[in-house]
Amino acid sequence: MNLSKTLFYxxxxxxxxxxxxxxxxxNYNKFKQLKEEIATPNVYRTxxxxxxxxxxxxxxxxxxxxxxxxxxxxxxGSETIKYHNNSPDKLEYLxxxxxxxxxxxxxxxxxxxxxxxxxxxxxSIKNMNPDFKGGFNxxxxxxxxxxxxxxxxxxxxxxxxxxxxxxxxxxFELNIDWWYNINNRLxxxxxxxxxxxxEDNNYLYTIAQFFPRMCVYNxxxxxxxxxxxxxxxxxxxxxxxxxxxxxxxxxxxAATGELVNAKExxxxxxxxxxxxARNSDKEPVFIVTEKEAIKxxxxxxxxxxxxxxxxxxxxxxxxxSSRKFIWDAMVVxxxxxxxxxxxxxxxxGNPLWEQYSTKxxxxxxxxxxxxxxxxPYPVAISVHTKxxxxxxxxxxxxxxxxxxxxxxxxxxxxxxxxVIIHEVGHNYFPMIINSDERQWTWMDEGLNTFLQYLTEQxxxxxxxxxxxxxxxxxxxMKGDKNRISPIMTNSESxxxxxxxxxxxPATAMNILRETIMGRELFDYAFKIYSxxxxxxxxNPEDLFRSLEDASSIDxxxxxxxxxxxxxxxxxxxxxxxxxxxxxxxxxxNKEDIKxxxxxxxxxxxxxxxxxxxDTYRAKDKGxxxxxxxxxxxxxxxxxxxxxxxxxxxxxKDETKILKDNSHFYEIxxxxxxxxxxxxxxxxxxxxxxxxxxxxPAEIWKTDNEEISKMFAFEKSVKQIxxxxxxxxxxxxxxxxxxxxxxxxxKFELYKYKNRRDRSSSNPMKKKK
Amino acid sequence: MNPTNIHETYVSITEIQLKxxxxxxxxxxxxxxxxxxxxxxxxNTSISTRILTENQKEYYDEKILFGxxxxxxxxxxxxxxxxxxxxxxxxxxxxxxxxYIEGSFKNTTHNFNTFNDMxxxxxxxxxxxxxxxxxxxxxFTFNKNIxxxxxx
Numbered sequence: 001m002n003l004s005k006t007l008f009y010x011x012x013x014x015x016x017x018x019x020x021x022x023x024x025x026x027n028y029n030k031f032k033q034l035k036e037e038i039a040t041p042n043v044y045r046t047x048x049x050x051x052x053x054x055x056x057x058x059x060x061x062x063x064x065x066x067x068x069x070x071x072x073x074x075x076x077g078s079e080t081i082k083y084h085n086n087s088p089d090k091l092e093y094l095x096x097x098x099x100x101x102x103x104x105x106x107x108x109x110x111x112x113x114x115x116x117x118x119x120x121x122x123x124s125i126k127n128m129n130p131d132f133k134g135g136f137n138x139x140x141x142x143x144x145x146x147x148x149x150x151x152x153x154x155x156x157x158x159x160x161x162x163x164x165x166x167x168x169x170x171x172f173e174l175n176i177d178w179w180y181n182i183n184n185r186l187x188x189x190x191x192x193x194x195x196x197x198x199e200d201n202n203y204l205y206t207i208a209q210f211f212p213r214m215c216v217y218n219x220x221x222x223x224x225x226x227x228x229x230x231x232x233x234x235x236x237x238x239x240x241x242x243x244x245x246x247x248x249x250x251x252x253x254a255a256t257g258e259l260v261n262a263k264e265x266x267x268x269x270x271x272x273x274x275x276x277a278r279n280s281d282k283e284p285v286f287i288v289t290e291k292e293a294i295k296x297x298x299x300x301x302x303x304x305x306x307x308x309x310x311x312x313x314x315x316x317x318x319x320x321s322s323r324k325f326i327w328d329a330m331v332v333x334x335x336x337x338x339x340x341x342x343x344x345x346x347x348x349g350n351p352l353w354e355q356y357s358t359k360x361x362x363x364x365x366x367x368x369x370x371x372x373x374x375x376p377y378p379v380a381i382s383v384h385t386k387x388x389x390x391x392x393x394x395x396x397x398x399x400x401x402x403x404x405x406x407x408x409x410x411x412x413x414x415x416x417x418x419v420i421i422h423e424v425g426h427n428y429f430p431m432i433i434n435s436d437e438r439q440w441t442w443m444d445e446g447l448n449t450f451l452q453y454l455t456e457q458x459x460x461x462x463x464x465x466x467x468x469x470x471x472x473x474x475x476x477m478k479g480d481k482n483r484i485s486p487i488m489t490n491s492e493s494x495x496x497x498x499x500x501x502x503x504x505p506a507t508a509m510n511i512l513r514e515t516i517m518g519r520e521l522f523d524y525a526f527k528i529y530s531x532x533x534x535x536x537x538x539n540p541e542d543l544f545r546s547l548e549d550a551s552s553i554d555x556x557x558x559x560x561x562x563x564x565x566x567x568x569x570x571x572x573x574x575x576x577x578x579x580x581x582x583x584x585x586x587x588x589n590k591e592d593i594k595x596x597x598x599x600x601x602x603x604x605x606x607x608x609x610x611x612x613x614d615t616y617r618a619k620d621k622g623x624x625x626x627x628x629x630x631x632x633x634x635x636x637x638x639x640x641x642x643x644x645x646x647x648x649x650x651x652k653d654e655t656k657i658l659k660d661n662s663h664f665y666e667i668x669x670x671x672x673x674x675x676x677x678x679x680x681x682x683x684x685x686x687x688x689x690x691x692x693x694x695x696p697a698e699i700w701k702t703d704n705e706e707i708s709k710m711f712a713f714e715k716s717v718k719q720i721x722x723x724x725x726x727x728x729x730x731x732x733x734x735x736x737x738x739x740x741x742x743x744x745x746k747f748e749l750y751k752y753k754n755r756r757d758r759s760s761s762n763p764m765k766k767k768k
Numbered sequence: 769m770n771p772t773n774i775h776e777t778y779v780s781i782t783e784i785q786l787k788x789x790x791x792x793x794x795x796x797x798x799x800x801x802x803x804x805x806x807x808x809x810x811x812n813t814s815i816s817t818r819i820l821t822e823n824q825k826e827y828y829d830e831k832i833l834f835g836x837x838x839x840x841x842x843x844x845x846x847x848x849x850x851x852x853x854x855x856x857x858x859x860x861x862x863x864x865x866x867x868y869i870e871g872s873f874k875n876t877t878h879n880f881n882t883f884n885d886m887x888x889x890x891x892x893x894x895x896x897x898x899x900x901x902x903x904x905x906x907x908f909t910f911n912k913n914i915x916x917x918x919x920x
Contacts, residue, residue, distance in 0.1 A: 414861050464861035475781045479897045483909035747793040750868045
């Protein structure tokens with residue numbers, strides 16, 4: 001062995017010993033407080049979960065002139081950004097997001113796609129050499145005086161190299177001119193783009209992430225300039241927008257904000273209808289009818305028309321334009337202000353859209369506001385797409401299209417209502433409660449999916465919600481741990497995006513509300529969090545701390561288990577022992593022993609057959625002695641005296657216990673899945689009455705793996721069921737019953753239920 | 769962003785129960801919209817759905833569905849290919865397609881191989897989770913790169 005090898009051996013051995021020693025003394029208790037995982041409270045974010053006394057956020061105001069080229073599907077824009085540095089820091093440079101560069105031919109988002117030859121498909125082959133010429137073409141970056149400004153573009157990020165550092169409390173203005181080719185959303189994909197309608201040769205544009213947008217600079221990330229790779233969405237500073245959009249003169253435009261030049265661009269009839277809509281809180285009013293939209297889509301008028309919008313205190317701007325649009329609106333009345341709920345859709349969306357879209361927008365605002373705050377913006381808009389759901393402030397793009405003959409399945413209807421609720425709901429998370437989506441998808445998608453579930457259930461009894469109830473997350477949570485990530489995983493690194501960032505956090509919130517905290521404590525605390533972080537940038541610990549601080553419930557174990565681990569819930573009834581109190585009375589005790597003895601003796605087959613046997617001793621009295629008449633099961637006088645002395649010494653409480661005729665059960669519980677949760681039990685007693693117990697998760701606080709607990713009842717127990725109302729997401733219910741009970745699998749349930757009638761067909765089609 | 773419509777879920781969940789080390793009872797859950805998308809791309813045709821009056825649920829033409837599964841979901845033991853029999857399917861209002869399958873090995877077995885490449889060619893992020901319940905509980909995730917796995 002040479003010296004270097006010896007050294008290596010010793011070092012390795014040393015490290016190994018140290019590792020073992022560390023592991024022995026680490027605290028792995030599942031109730032360990034989250035001090036090491038979450039940021040230390042400071043002047044910006046308090047230990048209570050609220051913004052601190054020196055909390056700050058920078059702002060960006062935009063003035064933009066946009067032109068849509070409908071012939072070439074191209075957008076040109078020039079913008080002025082006024083950036084306010086409210087931070088205490090001096091900024092040497094600014095970072096700006098260029099999301100369209102994700103579709104540039106040299107984009108990293110194409111390069112990082114993985115897979116071998118057997119995973120090739122048409123899209124992955126296309127992505128190796130993308131032929132679509134996407135991405136921003138930046139034609140000018142200048143100071144406010146139009147002198148050139150130094151900048152560096154790196155993929156989807158652009159750094160503005162400031163001539164002088166921007167001091168705290170100072171403002172910097174710059175201009176950027178740009179253009180890009182719009183993607184065909186149905187062929188190339190994307191959150192925004194266009195859909196082409198071949199039948200009438202028209203385009204429907206849903207436009208977003210369309211302009212160079214300021215990054216967020218804050219106390220936790222510095223500049224949030226992680227590249228946009230396609231999954232982790234956006235985080236943007238709040239600001240005021242003044243946007244003019246020039247589109248073909250016969251287009252109708254929907255956009256973030258209020259239309260400020262309605263009188264110049266709408267007909268007097270349209271203005272009257274819009275005014276009527278502002279006073280209609282029951283039914284939507286058409287501003288453009290289907291008949292008018294069909295007429296509009298048939299002819300192409302020359303020239304451009306400028307639509308002018310203004311939006312205050314928003315984090316982004318999105319818009320949509322088409323000559324195919326039908327437009328309807330109704331007012332939503334709130335204590336603090338009225339809101340105009342609106343929908344824009346082509347005839348292809350009907351009859352679903354005219355009946356449900358705007359009413360769903362209105363319902364969403366009412367329901368979400370109840371759990372958070374009054375919707376603070378003047379409009380909320382739902383725009384029809386073939387299939388997508390994507391959100392921007394005040395405007396969202398939603399799928400749900402009937403078949404060509406106007407019929408639709410129930411699935412399409414509920415899918416459409418669900419997507420509108422979800423996307424309109426995003427106004428609250430993350431448009432107003434402005435979390436960092438690039439870092440944490442779950443903070444907006446998870447919380448929004450949770451409120452979507454509550455809103456769907458308020459829409460219609462039995463609404464087929466996909467996510468929310470605990471039992472719906474079971475299949476995901478019990479799956480292969482190699483392909484599951486903790487919720488607290490960066491947006492780009494998540495396995496099973498939908499379940500991880502939408503389903504599991506939504507379920508976790510619902511479990512908190514229904515089981516851990518209860519509706520009253522949860523709703524109050526959730527509202528506190530929402531109002532604290534309205535128009536601000538919260539982090540995960542701000543949510544965790546707010547829910548604890550406003551409810552007096554230590555939830556660190558819950559966040560640790562549900563958000564920081566991939567443990568699942570599987571609590572098993574591992575053993576049940578039965579006990580009665582022995583009152584020490586020798587008379588009754590010996591009587592019990594006698595009964596037990598006789599029971600065994602009488603059961604024996606030989607004893608039964610020998611009942612009539614004429615024995616020797618029966619015939620010969622000379623064989624009798626003391627033991628012939630001695631009854632070993634009768635208490636002696638000495639034993640009775642001793643018992644009476646014992647009773648005389650007992651106090652009142654001790655006497656009461658001795659008289660207790662209860663049935664005692666000692667139950668052993670095993671935590672197989674790893675996630676600690678409350679133990680919820682339903683006991684069925686011998687008289688078929690039920691006793692319900694809900695034991696907080698803290699029962700596991702000293703032993704996280706195995707515990708036992710005693711229960712006492714006046715009657716004996718026939719059955720014990722663990723988690724009877726499916727509250728905890730227990731992944732294996734086969735160990736939830738005593739005596740053991742096998743619940744039928746999904747397969748068995750299907751197999752044995754009545755098969756359907758296969759002869760029927762689409763009832764809507766039949767009726768036509 | 770809504771995962772239902774923009775395909776952010778990309779997950780199927782299959783529950784296999786192996787009874788007496790011989791009999792297989794299988795339920796597969798797929799997002800119906802994902803399945804329709806993948807089927808239409810693979811066969812360059814449109815799979816049609818029908819709605820029944822009884823319970824307002826939708827169903828596919830079963831021959832089409834069976835043909836797809838025969839190609840993309842296969843189970844066999846070392847010398848024993850199992851003939852899987854699809855006993856039915858349903859699509860619920862949440863948009864989940866559930867398929868029910870049964871089959872038997874000729875000989876008792878503890879180990880068997882599963883091939884699962886459902887939807888992965890058309891949806892490269894698709895993950896197919898298979899949970900096995902037999903004398904032990906096992907789980908494995910298939911994807912575009914891992915299409916075959918031996919449960920043992």
